[in-house]
Amino acid sequence: MRKALILLFCISLLGYTNLWAQEETTTDTIPIKKPYGIRVGTDISKLARTAISDDYRGFSVNGDIRISNKFYVAAEFGNEKKEWDKDFLRADIEGNYFKVGVDYNAYNNWLDMNNAIYVGLRYGYSGFKETLHSYRVYNTNRELPTEIREVNEVFDNLNLHWLEFQFGVKTELFKNLFLDLHIELKTSMSETRPDNFGILYAPGFNRTYDTSSFGIGYGYTLTYLIPILKR
Amino acid sequence: MHKLAKALILLLIVSTYAGCTADDICSEETQTTPKLVISFSDNRASGVAKPLAHLKVRNLEYDTLVWDAPADTISIPLSTEADRSTYSFTILKEDVPHTNIYQFDYYREEIYVSRACGYRMRYTNLEAEDIPNSDNTPTWAKFITILNPIVDNEKSAHITILH
Numbered sequence: 001m002r003k004a005l006i007l008l009f010c011i012s013l014l015g016y017t018n019l020w021a022q023e024e025t026t027t028d029t030i031p032i033k034k035p036y037g038i039r040v041g042t043d044i045s046k047l048a049r050t051a052i053s054d055d056y057r058g059f060s061v062n063g064d065i066r067i068s069n070k071f072y073v074a075a076e077f078g079n080e081k082k083e084w085d086k087d088f089l090r091a092d093i094e095g096n097y098f099k100v101g102v103d104y105n106a107y108n109n110w111l112d113m114n115n116a117i118y119v120g121l122r123y124g125y126s127g128f129k130e131t132l133h134s135y136r137v138y139n140t141n142r143e144l145p146t147e148i149r150e151v152n153e154v155f156d157n158l159n160l161h162w163l164e165f166q167f168g169v170k171t172e173l174f175k176n177l178f179l180d181l182h183i184e185l186k187t188s189m190s191e192t193r194p195d196n197f198g199i200l201y202a203p204g205f206n207r208t209y210d211t212s213s214f215g216i217g218y219g220y221t222l223t224y225l226i227p228i229l230k231r
Numbered sequence: 232m233h234k235l236a237k238a239l240i241l242l243l244i245v246s247t248y249a250g251c252t253a254d255d256i257c258s259e260e261t262q263t264t265p266k267l268v269i270s271f272s273d274n275r276a277s278g279v280a281k282p283l284a285h286l287k288v289r290n291l292e293y294d295t296l297v298w299d300a301p302a303d304t305i306s307i308p309l310s311t312e313a314d315r316s317t318y319s320f321t322i323l324k325e326d327v328p329h330t331n332i333y334q335f336d337y338y339r340e341e342i343y344v345s346r347a348c349g350y351r352m353r354y355t356n357l358e359a360e361d362i363p364n365s366d367n368t369p370t371w372a373k374f375i376t377i378l379n380p381i382v383d384n385e386k387s388a389h390i391t392i393l394h
Contacts, residue, residue: 087257089349137341138263138348141308143297144290144316146264149341149350196343209254210345 032112033230036066039178041223046078055083058203062180062221064103072103074120080203088136088148089200095128097204099164113172114225120166124186126202130155130194155194160202162186162215176225186215257348264352265385266306267316267335274373274393281394283322291317291332306385311352314339317362320392322371329371331392332362337382354382359390 046058060078067073077098084091101122109115132153139146168182186205193199201207206217257263273281280303288298288307297307297318310316314337321330337354344351357380364370374393382389 084346086255087347087349089346135349137311137350137352138257138344139308139311139352140259140263141266141297143295144293144308144310144312146311196341198343198346200346210347211254 034066034069035114035176035225035227036229036231037225037227039064039223039225041178041180041221043076043078043219043221045218045220046080055085057081062219062223064223070105072105072118073101074103074122075100076122076204078204082201082203084200088134090133090135091130091200092133093128093130093201093203095126095158095203097124097126097128097202099124099204101164103166114178115172116170118166118168118170118182120164120168120182122164122166124162124164124204126160126162126204128158128160128203130158130197130200132197153197155197158192158194158199158202160191160199160205160208161189162205163189166219168219176227178223178225180219180221180223182219182221184215184217184219186217188213188215254345255347257345261344261348262351262384263344263348264308264311265354265382267309267354267357267382267390268304268306268385268388270304270378270388270391271302272391272393283394285322287319287321289319289321291319304388309335309337309352309354309382311339320372324369324371328368330364330368331370331372332364333375334360334362336360356380357382357389 040061040063043060043062046060049056050058058078058080060076062076064072064074075098077096079096081092081094084093099122101120103118103120105116105118107115107117132151132155134148134150136148137146164184164186166182166184168180170178170180173179188205188208191199198210199208205215208215271281271283273279282301282303284301286298286302286305287296288305289296292310298305307318315334317332317334319330319332321328336358338356340353340355341350342353357377359375359377361375372392372394376391376393377389378391379387379389
């Protein structure tokens, strides 16, 4: 009798778990498989600025890899040259940079859409040289003349490390072709300053500010998704 | 999501504003190329200030008047283009002009300040030499003493002229 009771209890328990399991399978929907792969592309705003402006030349390769439903590992590397000509200080800055980090997609896509509203974090490194062409000695008195100095001095092996926060949107224009628009907020962590000169601009970081470590930027990137698997 | 977007836009505006304000103009508070500060004291009682009722200071290299007023403490420019600046100091004593000529020699050092101000000058190893008048103009000053041979700011006098 007692054995029979235990057996009944076990069966009921089993039945209950079975029922519970069944419930879960019935509420499940047909899963939409998301594409996983590598996105590679370039920042078209850099190409446009290179074509339009005389004082800028830049190129970048941008890409990311999807590692989960919401997270992507992202990287960018590039080369930039910028001329600085303001207040009698004329210099140009040229060098390479890379950024690496993660993006988190906060947007819940409908069905098989692959858009994103994302936030990203990057570590950035820029290695560059500055050429100081000319400068003035700033003088508040106008009684004695001061000439502009033409020096053409090169400051080599400069670098700047920074942390970057990104906020942007990605839309799939056509199948596997994505347009990314984002803003960048950066803060410089450490830098190798030239001797008796300053860092006016760092490739990837953009212009610096004498009174703060902040930097700003934007990106307008076209990428192509090379699908590897669907999950 | 909207809150996040708003916060980000605000952050962007604030950081842009904070970054731009003081940066692209060379503010007046910034120490740029300093002038030479000269005080006048009594040659009979050391360290006692003795202002002049009226003083004219002329740069001889550029033939420019740089001071034409009563003088307690004056500040005059040093050339940014040469290691020497020569000045004549003229006062009137009973309507007769009295002139002393001093030649200032120094080393020049150009120091980077900021992107807006560019570079400034720092003068070191300041020396002053009494140059006799070529004509028979009488002199008024007795001695010239270097108080600070480094002209890096205008906070205190670098030179005192005793008379």
